[in-house]
Amino acid sequence: MNGVHDLGGMDGLGPVQPEQDEPVFHAEWEKRVFGLFLPVFACGYYNIDQFRHAIERMGATAYLNTSYYEHWLHAYETLLVEKGVLTAEELAARQRKIAAEVA
Amino acid sequence: MAITAEQALGAVAAGASARVDADVAPLFKVGDRVRARNINPRSHTRMPRYLHGCEGVVERDFGVFAFPDSHAHEQGDQPQHVYSVRFSAKDVWGREGGERDFLLVDMWDQYLDIVS
Amino acid sequence: MASAAHTRPLGEIEIRVKALESLLVEKGLVDPAAVDALIDTYEHKVGPHNGARVVARAWVDAPYKQRLLNDGTAAIAELGYSGLQGEDLVVVENTPEVHNVLVCTLCSCYPWPTLGLPPVWYKSAPYRSRVVVDPRSVLQEFGLQLPASAEVRVWDSTSEVRYLVLPERPAGTAHLTEEQLAALVTRDAMIGVAKVAA
Known part of the structure; x- marks a missing residue:
């Protein structure tokens, strides 16, 4: 698909900004998202190309305004709901419960 | 059902190769002049837009791999050869391309046509 | 952004x-x-120090370097590095005449067994969009000024093959041990956005 992920040659995306002494992860949640990659993959609901395609389908604005591990999180949520492993309602209910607990 | 920590580290070490053990003849050989197809599927592809219609030269044949365009849509592996194809930046970007700059991009059989 | x-x-x-x-x-x-x-x-375990060991070995061991350039996957496995996102590894050599640099314009493919997980800039839209069309100015922003006579090869990792740059061994390092050489090799040099300094 001719999505925004296909970035080669596009202008206007700003300068490259390397970070000095960059850590492997920038937040605890990034670690969890990374750590889920292989265990969820091993469940066999999707392959790597379906995973990439799920990221490509997330929408141009969202893609550019979110980070790499947010792309992964979006792919898990999208594919696991599409494959019937989770429901969107189940995810939303659990998110509300966790939000209420930490509030 | 869930993999254990030990199994997860075993899977890291083993990897998950996209190679397919299939006897598939290559459609191109090293040195062939090829053109990247102008394909615009609404579905998944690993053909970057910037190469559409560009001519390059096959530099290396990596062997047989699953085809992402079908694999992403439960249409099977469609195993085929993957090549490293060399494109001149001048051919890809026109006046903006550097005289001595080149792009080397991995291309599946179905992304290419022979230039006769 | x-x-x-x-x-x-x-x-x-x-x-x-x-x-x-x-x-x-x-x-x-x-x-x-x-x-x-x-x-x-x-x-804590996988990271650019793995790739640095591969590079240092290639610098001190000519037959190993030849094996590495012929079959990166097998030669890198000799040092114990293989597996996920490195099932097929290809090593490309930088010389005074040819400079190689890596990118994945479509996502952020990267050789995990040798370099670990990619830095944010490598995954970012600015790098992925620009390095294929204007590699020399991107390299300049990283502090790398290439002579006009040098050829630049940009490797866009569209398939499951993963690349690693073998940087040039810096001058004045003849007295260093393999371990000392490995300590000089940076992640950025193995992506191709830097040279190794002595």
Whole structure:
């Protein structure tokens, strides 16, 4: 698909900004998202190309305004709901419960 | 059902190769002049837009791999050869391309046509 | 822009992650100990120090370098590095005449067994969009000024093949041991956005 992920040659995306002494992860949640990659993959609901395609389908604005591990999180949520492993309602209910607990 | 920590580290070490053990003849050989197809599927592809219609030269044949365009849509592996194809930046970007700059991009059989 | 999004506080994201992981654990699909083990591996064990050992070995051992350029996967496995996102590894050699640099314009493919997980700039839209069309100015921003006579090869990792740059050995390092040489090799040099300094 001719999505925004296909970035080669596009202008206007700003300068490259390397970070000095960059850590492997920038937040605890990034670690969890990374750590889920292989265990969820091993469940066999999707392959790597379906995973990439799920990221490509997330929408141009969202893609550019979110980070790499947010792309992964979006792919898990999208594919696991599409494959019937989770429901969107189940995810939303659990998110509300966790939000209420930490509030 | 869930993999254990030990199994997860075993899977890291083993990897998950996209190679397919299939006897598939290559459609191109090293040195062939090829053109990247102008394909615009609404579905998944690993053909970057910037190469559409560009001519390059096959530099290396990596062997047989699953085809992402079908694999992403439960249409099977469609195993085929993957090549490293060399494109001149001048051919890809026109006046903006550097005289001595080149792009080397991995291309599946179905992304290419022979230039006769 | 994407780079700023990496550092802003993300309470909503944390909630989404916790919700997802807790549901998967409850359903028996994910063992949190496996998640912990994977984090630990990529945070502490796998990283550019692996690739640096490969480079240093190639610098001191000419037959090894030949094997590395002929069959990167096998030669890198000789040093114990292989597996996920490095199932097929190709090593490209930088010389005074040819400079190689790596990118993945479509996602962020990267050779995990030799370099670990990619830095944010490598995954960012600015790098992925620009390095294929204007590699020399991107390299200049990294502090690398190439002579006009040098050829630049940009490798766009569209397939499952992963690349590693073999940087030039810096002058004045003849007296160094393999281990000392490895300590000089940086991640950026193995991506091709820097040279190795003595």
